[in-house]
Amino acid sequence: MSVDTTVRTVVTGVGVAAPNGMGTEAYWAATLAGRSGIAPTTRYDASGYPLQLAGEVPDFEPEQHIPSRLIPQTDHGTRLSLYAADEALRDSTLDPGQLDPYGMGVATASSMGGFEFGQRELQNLWSKGGRFVSAYQSFAWFYAVNTGQISIRHGLRGSSNTVVTDAAGGLDAVGNARRQIRKGTTAMLTGGVDGALCPLGYAGQYSSGALSTAGDADRAFLPFADDAPGQVPGEGGAFLVLEDAASARRRGARSYGEIAGYAATFDPGPLPPGQEGTGLVRAIRRALRDAGTAAEDVDVVFADAAGVPDLDRAESRALAEVFGPGGVPVTAPKSMTGRLFAGGASLDLATALLALRDGTIPHTANVSRPxxxxxxxxxxxxxREADLRRALVVARGRGGFNAAAVVRRDA
Amino acid sequence: MSDANATVTGVTELTVEDLTRIMRESAGEDESVDLSGDILDSDFTELGYDSLALLETAGRISRDYGVELSDDDLDGIATPREFLTAVNRTLTAAA
Structure with missing residues (x-):
C-alpha cells in the first residue's frame, strides 16, 4: 500500500506510567512541581552494585490494573505497558470496536524485553531444571511482547510492529505508527513503556559505561551540567493514540496536537572528534523539513539529555548548529525520571504535548545552569511560561540511532 | 531440587478442586467465568484458558506431584474432566 504523506496525524489520547507519577495528570503535576522519581532501588537488592538508584514507577499494584489471566504471563514492564495503553485509549474516547476490524494497530518500542521475568525463569532453569521454567517464558521475555499483549487485550488487529533502537525507539515507534496511518490504518496505539530494573537488565545497561555511580538521588543524573556523573536507569514511558486527523475530526475527538515531522538517521560507528552530533543535526533538519517548519518557528526542544559529558556536548553543539547558540529554550524533564530507554522519548513526546496545551515548559531539575x-x-x-506552538523532541539510542520529531499544536 | 519445591507423593487422585486451584495459581482466572461452578464438562476455552494455560498447569502438576505428563497425554483434551482423567491415569500408574 502506498504512503500518502498528505495525511495528517493527531494525538487524541495519552497514557503515562512514570517514576514521578502514575497517570498523565499526576505525572504532569509532579513534573511542573519539580518532583523527581529517582530514589534508592527497591525492585532488587542493589547493595552489591555500583549504582543503587533508579527511577521506579511507585505504588503500582498489578492486581488493581491487570486482569488475573495476564498476571502469571507478564513481566513487570508489560504490566506497566498495559496500564499506560489502557489509559491512552480511555483518554482518546476511541472505541476500537467501532472501527474496521483492521482499522487500528499497535506500534511499540522496546530496548530489552521482559528481563525481570526472563531472569527469574533462567534462574529456575539453571538451579532447578527445565520443568520449573514457566510456559509463559516462551513470550514474556520477548521485546515484542508489549505490542502483542496490547493488541490482544484491545482487539487491535491492524498492522502492528515493534522497533528496537534503544532510546531512539520512543520516537521511531511513533514515526512508524504515522506511516501506518498514512498507508490507510485509521488509528494506532504507539509509543514505549520500557525498563528492566533487575540485575540482568542492569548488567546490560552497565556495559554502556554510561551509568552514574553517584549516591545522592538529586546529584546522580545531571544532563548538561559540568559535573554530569552519568545516567540513572528508570522504567515507564508513555503511549499515545495516534489518529488520522480527518477521522478524529469526524468523531469530534479532542486533539493534543499533530505529529507534524519525524526523521531518523544512523551514525555508522564512532565519529571522529568534532563530528559527533552530525547525524543528530541531519535528523533534526529532516524532521523540521518534514514538518514544513523553519528552525526559528520551533518554540521549545525536549533534549535527549544523556547526562554523559561527551554525549551532552555533542547534543548541545548540534542544537546550537541548527538553532543558533541559545536560540531556543531547551529542557530535560527526564532529569526527574532517569533514562527510560525506549520509554523516554515517548514520555518526552507526551510531555511536549502537555507543554503545548498549557503553555508551560517544564524545567530541568537539579541543574542550576548548563x-x-x-x-x-x-x-x-x-x-517557564511561553506561547508554545511547535516543539521538537530529540532522542538518541546507543549504537548510533538518532531520531527527531516535531509536534504542532492545533491552530 | 530445593525443599520449597518438594513433590507431593502418594496422591492417586487429583480432584476438580485441586485442578481449579492450580489453574488459578498458574494461569490466573478470567473475571467473567465462575470456576467454582460445575465446570467438569465445560470447554477450557469457555473457561478462559488457552493451550498455553494448560501447558503451564500440566507443568505445575508434573512438578508438584512428581509425574510425567507428556504432550501426547494432553493431546486432544478439551475439558477439566478429560484433563483429570489423563492426570489421574498417570498418578495411578506412578503410585
Missing amino acids: GSGHPIDLVTGEP
Whole structure:
C-alpha cells in the first residue's frame, strides 16, 4: 500500500506510567512541581552494585490494573505497558470496536524485553531444571511482547510492529505508527513503556559505561551540567493514540496536537572528534523539513539529555548548529525520571504535548545552569511560561540511532 | 531440587478442586467465568484458558506431584474432566 504523506496525524489520547507519577495528570503535576522519581532501588537488592538508584514507577499494584489471566504471563514492564495503553485509549474516547476490524494497530518500542521475568525463569532453569521454567517464558521475555499483549487485550488487529533502537525507539515507534496511518490504518496505539530494573537488565545497561555511580538521588543524573556523573536507569514511558486527523475530526475527538515531522538517521560507528552530533543535526533538519517548519518557528526542544559529558556536548553543539547558540529554550524533564530507554522519548513526546496545551515548559531539575561548552538556553529552576506552538523532541539510542520529531499544536 | 519445591507423593487422585486451584495459581482466572461452578464438562476455552494455560498447569502438576505428563497425554483434551482423567491415569500408574 502506498504512503500518502498528505495525511495528517493527531494525538487524541495519552497514557503515562512514570517514576514521578502514575497517570498523565499526576505525572504532569509532579513534573511542573519539580518532583523527581529517582530514589534508592527497591525492585532488587542493589547493595552489591555500583549504582543503587533508579527511577521506579511507585505504588503500582498489578492486581488493581491487570486482569488475573495476564498476571502469571507478564513481566513487570508489560504490566506497566498495559496500564499506560489502557489509559491512552480511555483518554482518546476511541472505541476500537467501532472501527474496521483492521482499522487500528499497535506500534511499540522496546530496548530489552521482559528481563525481570526472563531472569527469574533462567534462574529456575539453571538451579532447578527445565520443568520449573514457566510456559509463559516462551513470550514474556520477548521485546515484542508489549505490542502483542496490547493488541490482544484491545482487539487491535491492524498492522502492528515493534522497533528496537534503544532510546531512539520512543520516537521511531511513533514515526512508524504515522506511516501506518498514512498507508490507510485509521488509528494506532504507539509509543514505549520500557525498563528492566533487575540485575540482568542492569548488567546490560552497565556495559554502556554510561551509568552514574553517584549516591545522592538529586546529584546522580545531571544532563548538561559540568559535573554530569552519568545516567540513572528508570522504567515507564508513555503511549499515545495516534489518529488520522480527518477521522478524529469526524468523531469530534479532542486533539493534543499533530505529529507534524519525524526523521531518523544512523551514525555508522564512532565519529571522529568534532563530528559527533552530525547525524543528530541531519535528523533534526529532516524532521523540521518534514514538518514544513523553519528552525526559528520551533518554540521549545525536549533534549535527549544523556547526562554523559561527551554525549551532552555533542547534543548541545548540534542544537546550537541548527538553532543558533541559545536560540531556543531547551529542557530535560527526564532529569526527574532517569533514562527510560525506549520509554523516554515517548514520555518526552507526551510531555511536549502537555507543554503545548498549557503553555508551560517544564524545567530541568537539579541543574542550576548548563555547563561550559553548552551553548544552549536550558530551562532550569522552575517551569517557564511561553506561547508554545511547535516543539521538537530529540532522542538518541546507543549504537548510533538518532531520531527527531516535531509536534504542532492545533491552530 | 530445593525443599520449597518438594513433590507431593502418594496422591492417586487429583480432584476438580485441586485442578481449579492450580489453574488459578498458574494461569490466573478470567473475571467473567465462575470456576467454582460445575465446570467438569465445560470447554477450557469457555473457561478462559488457552493451550498455553494448560501447558503451564500440566507443568505445575508434573512438578508438584512428581509425574510425567507428556504432550501426547494432553493431546486432544478439551475439558477439566478429560484433563483429570489423563492426570489421574498417570498418578495411578506412578503410585
